[in-house]
Every structure is written in structure tokens, then in C-alpha cells.
Amino acid sequence: MIAIEQRRLTQPIGTLQLERLRREFLSLMDAAGVAIQRAGLDFDECVLDRFAAMRFVGDPHVLTVEVVSLTDVARLEQPFRKLHAASHGRSPADRAVEVVVLEVCARHDPGPHGDGAPPP
Numbered sequence: 001m002i003a004i005e006q007r008r009l010t011q012p013i014g015t016l017q018l019e020r021l022r023r024e025f026l027s028l029m030d031a032a033g034v035a036i037q038r039a040g041l042d043f044d045e046c047v048l049d050r051f052a053a054m055r056f057v058g059d060p061h062v063l064t065v066e067v068v069s070l071t072d073v074a075r076l077e078q079p080f081r082k083l084h085a086a087s088h089g090r091s092p093a094d095r096a097v098e099v100v101v102l103e104v105c106a107r108h109d110p111g112p113h114g115d116g117a118p119p120p
Contacts, residue, residue: 002046002106003035012057012098013077022070024102025050032106045110053101054080056092062100063087 005028029048036046050067054077063083069075077097085091 002039002041002108003032004106005029005031005035005104007102009099009102012096013054013073014096018070018073018076021076021099021102025067025070025104028102028104032104036106039108041108045108047107047109049105049107051103051105052076052080052099053103054097054099056084056095057098059095064101064103067102 007024007028009024029050032048033043036043050070051064052067053062053064055062063080065079065083067076068079080097081091081093
């Protein structure tokens with residue numbers, strides 16, 4: 001792991017403006033890019049992963065899931081609901097979900113051939 005950049009947000013998904021979410025992730029990705037440069041690594045050999053720590057509004061328990069969409073609220077929320085159901089046996093459909101923390105992790109991944117390229 002090269003860097004982990006985080007931003008506290010705490011905002012219900014229903015009121016979350018996706019444009020704000022994109023701006024926040026862009027800022028975190030820029031900071032991770034600076035960390036990659038400082039580490040002296042090739043950008044083509046690094047991967048940025050996006051995560052969001054989420055919970056049901058009013059619930060103290062947080063689950064962190066990979067962010068697979070920054071354009072669709074349902075696709076943003078779905079991984080949390082699936083993980084919550086797997087962890088707790090159910091995921092109440094009527095409860096609002098909030099994003100608590102955004103995170104970008106930068107990692108060095110030179111690929112299987114050591115050159116950053118995908119396999120042929």
C-alpha cells in the first residue's frame with residue numbers, strides 16, 4: 001500500500017449530491033497521485049481503489065465497501081446493503097443509508113509480467 005487518503009463526509013445517500021461525491025473522490029485521488037509521485041513509482045504500475053464507509057442512519061456500526069459507481073445512487077448503496085445482509089442476516093430496505101468516510105487507496109501493482117501491463 002502506497003497511500004490511504006480519507007475524507008469524513010457523514011451524509012445520507014438520499015440527500016447526497018453525486019457531483020459532490022465525485023469532487024471529493026477526485027480530491028482524494030489527486031492526493032494519492034502525489035503520494036505515488038513522492039514514492040517514485042510509475043503511475044502505470046499503480047492502482048487506485050475507492051471505498052466508502054457506510055451505515056444506516058442512526059446506527060453506530062459502519063461497514064466499508066468498494067465504490068463501484070459515482071453516477072448511480074442505487075449502485076453506490078447496493079454493495080453496503082449486500083454486505084450488511086451477509087453480516088447481520090438482513091438489510092432493512094426502509095432504512096436510509098449514509099456515507100461516513102470516503103477513502104482512496106493507492107497500491108503498487110506492476111502486473112503479472114512486472115511491467116504494469118495486463119496479460120496477453
